Structure formats: C-alpha cells, structure tokens
Amino acid sequence: MAAIEQQGAASGRPNREGGLSMRTRRLIWVWSFLAVPILFYVIIRFYPTFQAFYLSLTNWDLVRPPKLVWFANYIKLYKDPQFWKVFKNTFLYLIVGTPISLLLAFTIAYFLDRVRFMHNFIRALYFLPFLTTAAAMAWVWRWFYQPPPIGIINDVLAMVGIPQQPFIRSTGQALYSIMVTSIWAGLGFQIIIFMAGLRAIPNTFYEAARIDGLGEWAILRKITLPLLKPTTVFLVVFSSIGFLRIFDQVYNMTTNDPGGPLGSTKPLVLMIYQTAFNSYAMGYAAAQTVVLFTILLIVSLLQLWILREKK
C-alpha cells in the first residue's frame, strides 16, 4: 500500500519544494495525521497523570497555590488507620468478588450454552442488569436490604422462619451485601464473553474426545478449560479492575453515611473522592490515587504474567 502511494506521488507531483526528499515528506504527512490522536492522549491522559504524581507531593487544597511537601502525604497515608481499613475493604471486594463472579458466570455460561429452549431470552435476562445504570440498581437493592417492614429480602426470610438480617446496617454484612449486587450487575457481561469463548472451541476436539471415551468431567478439565484460558484471563483482569475501582454501588447504597457503617464498606476510590471533594485535600487525594494506580498496575501485570507462564 505504502509503495503504491509513493509511486503515485512521485509520478503525479514532481518534487518542487526543494530539499525535502519524498520519504521525509511522506513521513511528515503520516505524522501530521498521527499527531492528532497522540496530542489528544498526551493532553487528556498523560499530562493529568503526571500532574497527579506531582500533586501527590504537594499540599494543594484548591484555593492556595500548591507547596511541595515531598513524601508527607505518603507518610500520612501509611499512618492513617482509615487507609488500611479501606485498603483491606478494596482487596476483600477483589479477592472474594472476582472468583465468585467468574465461577458463577462460567457455570451459567457452560449450561446455558447447552440450552436450546428460549436460549436468547434467558441470555438477554442475564445481560439486562449490565445495561442498567449502576446508581438505579444500587437504590433498588438498597431498598431490598431494608429491615422490616419495607425490605423484601427480610420479608422472605421472615416467611421461611429465618431471623431478620441487618445487611447494609451492620459492619459485618454490609460489604458482602454490596458485593453481591456488584457481582450480579457484572454477571451478564461475563456470561456473554464466556459463551463466545465456548463457541470458539472447535467441535472436532469434543468429537475426538468422545470417540476416545472421555467423560464429561474430563472433557471439561482437559479441553474446555485450557482452551478457554485467554477468555478467562481477559475476564479476570477485567473483573479485578472493576472490583478495585468499585464506587457507584457503595456510594449509592450508603449515601447518608458514605462507605459506612463505620467505614466497613468504603473502597479506595470512595476515600479518594471524599478526600478530594469533601475535604479538598487535593495533594493527599492525589497520593491515594497514585497508590491505587500502582495497585492496579501490579495486579494487572501479575495476572498477565501468570497467563504467559502457563501457556
């Protein structure tokens, strides 16, 4: 393609703008187009990112010019008990949420793949929550979880004779109650991706395995799961990042006491939001953002590395 253009340009337009060779001019031409998205990314993405690194070393509070305090924000963060609590919460969302959601999604996808009856309809039902606004969903669940007389879940529990549960009003259950809604919301997407992955495995492998007399369990273990690995890794990374960045569900389900009760549901992103836009401690919030960025980077790289290792 490039060769053709070069020929066309050479014969069509004699080199009149003295000095510049054809090759240089073509490069300038190409780069002037590429410059637009690059410039856009540099200004919109990279500049603010580096700015955040710089801000994390200052005491900026929005109204006064930032003053360099070096690592004071990081030291404060290290000593802040609230940060460690939030850190623990964030990893609970990740470590408990990701495996459960993937296991559920795979199981459903695996069986849904074999269902012919109303297949599309069932799939659509699973996908529906993914299309709904997180805020709207969070509010519906918030009401589901209420104590009697208005909480549906507690009404059902009462009918089967199980004692009332406090759910989002308790420090022990709140985080898991919110996690459930988040898993439920992401399930549809994961099922669709898993099913696409399952369909991509050639049928001939299964036929060969069956002729060789392998059982269903062995087929699942030796053929389906290994061949599904790229899909699984994509979903693990995707879902992990989602849980590390969880915010909407928590914020909307606990608006009166954000991240509560007693900070038991607060994830890192919510702490960043509060530090930045409630306390206006921008420098401190930037330091927290850098920490979150580092965690996301490490977790993602680690997961990609694990994939490469076993390939």
Next chain:
Amino acid sequence: MRKAVLFAGLLAGFSTFAFNAAQAVEIEYWQYVFDTRVKAMDQLIVEFQKANPGITVKQVTFPYADYQTRVIAANMAGNAPDVMQLFYGWLDKFVAGGILQPLPKDAFPHDKIEKDFFPIVTAMKRDGEYYGLPTAVRSLALFYNKKLFTEAGLDPNSPPKTLDEYVAAAQKIAKLDGAGNIVVAGSTLDMGGQDHQWWREVLIRQFGGEPYKDGDTKVTYNNEAGLKALNFYTSLQLEKKIGKAGFMDEGQAAFRGGKAGMTIDGTFRLGSFKTIKDFEWGVTELPANAQGVRSNYASYFANGISAKTKGEELEASKKFLAYITSPAAMDIWLKTVGELPALRSAALTEANLKDPIYAPFLKGLEYSHTTLFKDELGQRQNAIDMVNRVLLEGQSTKDSLAQAAEAEQEMIDAAKP
C-alpha cells in the same frame, strides 16, 4: 444602493447595541440547583431589574455536589461570579482562598447588620469584616404526626414540651411486631439526618455542657455532660426502643410514610412535608430539658461578593446584594422556598408568629447556636460513627465519646490554614 441601506442599517443596529452596552451592566449570580430556590431567585431578579434599569443579573446554577468546586475553579480561572451564594460553614475556606471581598461598609454598615439580623449572622464575620449576608435562615423543630398521636391516645394538639414528655409520647406510639421489629417508630433516630446537630448543639447544652470553645476550635464535650447527652441519645434505641437507626432507610422517609410519630428536622423539609396527603402533621419547638433549657441549631446560606468584582459591576453587585437581603426579598423567599427571613423585622411579624408552622422555627432562632464547622462533612461523619460504634459494635458510650472527641479535635486542627 441596497448595499448602502443594508450597511446603514447594520451600523445603526451596531451603534444602538454599543450605546446600550455602555449603559447596561451585567452581573452574574451563582447558586446551587434547588427548584424552589432557583424560582425564587428568578422572581427576585425580575423585581430587581424593574427597579434598576440598566443592570441585568444572570443567574447560573450548578448541582449542589459540584457547586463548591465550581466556585473555587472559576475563581482560579478568573471567571468568578459577581455575587454568589455560600454555606456559612464554607467561609473559612472561601476567605483563605481570596474568593470573597469584605462587604463594603458604605452599603452594609456593621452596626446596622448586627442590629437588624439574627445574631447567627456573626458566623459570616472574620477579623472584623463581614463577608456575606443571608436572605433566609433555617432552624430545627419537632415535627409530629397528629394521626399517630390520636391513635396512641395522645392529644394531637399538645405535643411534647420536654425531653421526658417526648420520650413518653414516643414510647406510646412505637409499635413492635411479634419478632420485636419496629413497625411504627415513636420517633425517628437518624444521625445522618439532623440528629447530629440535635446532639451537638442542643442535647449537650441541655445536659449542662458546651460542645466547643474558642470559636469552635476546641472540642469540649468529652465530659459528664457530653456523656449524658450521648447516653440519652443511644438509650432511645437501646433501652426505650422508641425507634431504630435505619428504620425505613431515612428518618424523613419514615415520617413521610406515616410510620414515625415524630422527627426532628429543619425548615428546608417543609416543602417536602407539605405534600403529605395521608395524615395531618404539626410542628413544635424542640423539647426543653427538665429545667426548661432550650437550644437549637440554625444555619444559612449567605450571599457574598467576589473579590474580583470592581468598578460598576461592584456598584451593581452592592445594589443587588442589598436587594436580596431586604425585607421584600425575604418575603418572596419565605413564600417560595419556605425558609425564614434573616432580618428580625421581616421574620418576627405578627402573621409569622401566629403561623402554627413558622412560629416554632422562629422561636427556635432566638436561642439557636450555629456551629462553626471546620470540616462540615468530616465532623458530621464523626458524630455518625460515634453513635454507630455504640449501636452496632457495642462499644461503651464513654469510650466512643472519648474517641470521637479526639478524632474531631484532630480534624479541626488539621483544617487550620
């Protein structure tokens, strides 16, 4: 020829435009989005422009969650509004950031401000200068559901006057189901609502203490009085069982839904409660203690002038600010928004004092306190956590109070410029 006519027309049009521009001043007014407030301000602007031809006021609004950030960012970018609304609790930040200018003394003499406005307006004073004036003020009162009062055998026309009567009435109204769950609450218990203000400025004082000292920079509630106040509050759920935190999600929702006999809330809730159709409700002053000591928490949004406003814009802004803090403007505000006039003369009129709804709030203003928050949301959260530690984790009130006092002091110290 046609071209010449067109050109002449254009020229004429342009010159009239230029002439008008030389005479007219446009100033910008900012506040946050709240339907009735925006409508009231639209009305005030129309009235103001009628009286002051040559000045136009442009109202710009932002969602509440973004508002503060917008003002600060606009100020940094040099696009600050001329006149803006701000919560009294933001003043330290706004003054430190050089967002506001002191109100010019020629238009707003201090002795007149202090004589005419309710005393809580001094929360807008820093280093001998006033930085803003409110149109309206808000205070707390006890709302009660007359239907539930009647059903419980209480007189719907004599609501509780003291804390003891309040507890007794609430206990009569509260209903539990067989499993011990609350079905109807005697009174709402919602620290995330207005209860944290009630505890801080009312209960602590009624039990003989004082929440803060030295311009609200020293926490002074970690003592006998603070403990009694916290014990009283937490016992409402734990011992007297008149309600439960989180019942019907929010206190105001429980009251609105007719599932709570009483709730403590502010003037700003009137608009929402006025649409209740299922039952009649009344308002009374916050209960006094046994010795008759009363207290209240009052707050307000003030209007200030940007530090960057100068020249004829400043003159126009002064006129506009004077108008929106005049009795006429306050009357419009009261009728549209339901918030109480900030001027004594406009508030304590015979009609208002006879009004069964406004009167309790107005009486509350006379003995109210205004907390000078250093980190409003942080201090609120701290009070919520203090009660939650007792209710959810079984921590002793003494330890929880001590922990809260220490944490709040740290917060206040950290906010010092």
